[in-house]
Amino acid sequence: MNMKIKKLSLAIAHTLGAGIALGLIAGGAYAQQKVEKIEVTGSNIKRIEGESALPVTVIKKEDIEKTGITTTAQLLDRLQVNSGATYNLSQGVGDSGQPGFSGASLRGLGPNNTLILLNGRRIANYAFNGAAVDVNSIPLAAVERIEILKDGASAVYGTDAIGGVINFIMKTDFRGIEGSYYKTNVDRGGGDTDKYTVTVGFGDLSKQRFNVLATFDHEENDPIAAKQRTFASTAIRPDLGIQQTSGNVLPAAIRFDANGSLGNANPLAGAGCAPQVGSYFLPDVSGRQCRYDFTSRLEIFPPVERKSAVVRGAFQLTDATQLFGEYILVDNKARYASSETPVNDFVGNGPFIYPAGGRYYPAPFRLADGTLITPTGDLGIAWRAQDGGRRTNEAKSKATRFVVGAKGSFGSWDYEAAYNKSESKVTDTYVDGWFRESLLNAAIRTGNINIFSVTGQDSAGAALLQSAKILEDVRRSKGQVDAFDAKASTELFKLDGAPVGFAAGLESRKEKFDDNPLPVLSSGDVLGGGGNLPVTRADRRVSAVFAEMNVPLAKDFEAQFAIRSDRYSDFGNSTNPKVSVRWQPSKDVLVRSSFNTGFRAPSLPDLFQPRFFSNTAGTHNDPIRCPGGNPIGGFVDDGLECEAQIQNQLGGVSTLKPEKSRQATLGILIEPGQNLTFSADLFWIRRTNSLQALSDTTVFDYYGVLDPLTAQGHFVRAARNATGGCVGDGPVATPANVPCQINYAVQVQENVGTYTITGIDLSAGVNIPMGGFGKGRLQMDGTYVGKYEYQFAKDGPFTNNAGNFTADNGAVVRWRHVLAFNWNKGPWGATVVQNFVSGYRDAAGTREVGNVETYDLQGSWAGIKGLQLVLGVRNVFDRDPPSSNQNQTFQVGYDPRYGDPYGRVYYGKVTYSFK
Secondary structure, eight states: OOHHHHHHHHHHHHHHHHHHHHHOOSOOOOOOOOOOOOOOOOSSSSSEEEEEEEEEEEEEHHHHHTTTOOHHHHHHHTOTTTTOOOTTOOOOOOOOSOOOOOOOOOOTSSSEEEEEEEEEEOOOOOOTTSOOOOOGGGGGGGGEEEEOOOOOOOTTTOOOOOOOEEEEEEEEOOEEEEEEEEEEEESSSSEEEEEEEEEEEEOOOTSSSEEEEEEEEEEEOOOOGGGGGGSOOOOOEGGTTEEEOOHHHHHHHEEEEEEGEEEEETGGGGTTGGHHHHHHHTTTTTTOOOEEEEGGGOOEEEEEEEEEEEEEEEEEEEETTTEEEEEEEEEEEEEEEEOEEEEETTTTOOOOOEOOOOOOOOEEEEEEEEEEEEEOSSSEEEEOOOOOOOEEEEEEEEEEEEEEEEEETTTTTEEEEEEEEEEEEEEEEEESEEEEEHHHHHHHHTTTTSSSSSSSHHHHHHHHHTTBBBBEEEEEEEEEEEEEEEEEEEEEEEEEEEEEEEEEOOOOOOOOEEEEEOOOEEEOOOOOOOOOOOOOOEEEEEEEEEEEEEEEETHHHHHHEEEEEETTTEEEEEEEEEEHHHHEEEEEEEEEEEEEEEOOOOOOOHHOOOOEEEEEOBBOOOTTTSSSGSSSSSSHHHHSSSSBBOOEEEEOOOOOOEEEEEEEEEEEEEETTTTTTEEEEEEEEEEESEEEHHHHHHHIIIIIHTTTTTTTTTEOOBBBOSSSSSSTSSSOOOOOOOOOOEEEEEOOOOOOOOOOEEEEEEEEEEEEOOOGEEEEEEEEEEEEEEEEEEETTTTTTTEEEEEETTTEEEEEEEEEEHHHHEEEEEEEEEEEEEEEEEOEEGGGSSEEEEEEEEEEEEEEEEOOOOOOOEEEESTTOOEEEEBOOOOOSSOOBTTTSSSSSSSEEEEEEEEEEEO
């Protein structure tokens, strides 16, 4: 056993040991309230909460409030079972594919394998990716509790619940008025939050036979700029081996071909460039270049505005029948600002040229080594359009949901049926810094734009830049689900005095996806954009029948059997069983286990999105023409083939096969007295035919090494021309014995190999009577990942992702936990929380990323009827996220999927209720 595992084992043992010790010290016992039978996530058979044979975590409203956070995405980021390929608002910076999206990733299997439910029913997938639910569409202010099933549920809820289920349960019965105001102050600046919430309810179901409630919520978050955080303020990080700068710089460099060379020379290189505008001289790069630190221009977290309204009504038609309806509207707006547009003479539809005789034509200048450069004729350029503003786009999403239904009883049967219409509409708008390539090219060729100075533009130059901008909607998309479901449950009979529970039901739904890039985006005339994104329209119908039975096979031993058959209009039938058992040998011990299968059909975009072109996330070398970054001849353009962003092809594939999975759990729950609880649940998941678009790092550094010519079909190289060279050659033709340059890398969706994931969930809690000093509770919830292995391709080698970063899945940490101590006495309350995430091996395996360990503190007082005051601090010790050399996001120096950029946050909340 290596030293890291020994240290981790000791840490877990100490944590659990502390909990057990406190349990032994706590002599008294708290009376536990008896709860009514309810339907718990993971089964359609009603039973007492906590008795389930499945590992379900329940997070109640009061638990959410003790975290001091306000959004669903922030809450899910803290879940110990949520890891790996998550996606949050911070990652939307510079992402033209799905800005505004945040997803959950139970067991690190990605948002596509995590089923998100609202009151047990589906939500439309986010319109910009069509494959997963945007958790920002769930208004946390209206949530009563969250139930997390940490096991597959394809036999209960549908085929895509491979990683697990997160079910958000809304408030259903409220009378009175409650209002709250929440405010934060971020210690280092940026990221402040203001939030207002009002809930109104009236009507008593038991007396007046109706209840109506409404919750209205408004929140605004300020942006965080990269320059406000030292760990993210620059891409020039020699300590991490990072120097992610650009030759498209201010002032512009000129391109020249002296002695057959292809490269840049900057007029200010000899004078040390212009650090005040992000232009730096880096001697180890070239003595003739200035390099642009584009990372310093980012906003690493966007400004966000959220508005939501939730209205729910219930009418007790008879003692046995209740009608209900709900309407939810969530309106979110996030604005993303990345670096300014790069402009050069070798990208896009034609070279950008500054003309001879232009008003700002550069005078002769010397490089750092004293070489005199005398510009002549028209000049190829490499410029950063800083005067045009940062590339800024605004993602406006509107999620609506309408449900109407009935529930009640008929004889010995309980039933519920409902119609659900859920919709996601998203619009992407360019608001600054984006240019039509054709118009900007023509404007620069007038010679009236000052690209060789840091002093800015005169009125004529500013007007030319403004006239070339794109200031309009560029993409409008919609995702929709129309569904009807009905289910009923009963106790069929009794075996040895124990009831045999049974439930059955059906579901029918239609999914629609309409991704509509507008003509400007589809034209390919967007400079520095994501390519000519095509229109995608598709739909499918899914129908299902399902049944469950809970059978007491012996005293204190019962089994649950479930089966679901789904029929896809485009993928045929899939039937998935589930078996779980529950054995309680004594009143203090419960043993539980489950086994089930899963099936996930490719999403509509996976199948039907037309192929389009974009650029790789990182920079790469052609493994044949520029091995190790060293061009093999004068015919290689090092600006296009060495440490360059290579064009890639993205999109769907109509011949994809569905993912299939098998999962199992085995756990034990121990309650040695009413003060102490302990549980441990082993989990195992095996997913085959996994659906994925491989990262560019995998394509170049894995397949490109195995097969430098085609990367096993992932490279498409240029064709030979009539003269024997290659199409797209520069001044010197490619020799006949050298392959042509890479036209593009193929990164479309594909069925890769098998994923195997194993681990254990641990939970321990102890009540601590403190006599006259009140009472407290210590609670720890943690997850350890023992194995996370996957294949790039079927029959290929396995890659170990547990405790390591990979470009395909991000970092999958070995261990993470939340340890909380809650205390209360009369109107006073306090909470101390430790959030811990273990470190991992960084990108390329070159270094260790440190642990994340932060502490939160909160105090509350409710000494006046209806009034509650809360003050708190998140990240009390102001810990930075650990350094990382990952290159899969626009942020540099840390990983936004792993560390929180906020730092220390002070917050306060005041709530007043009148009931």
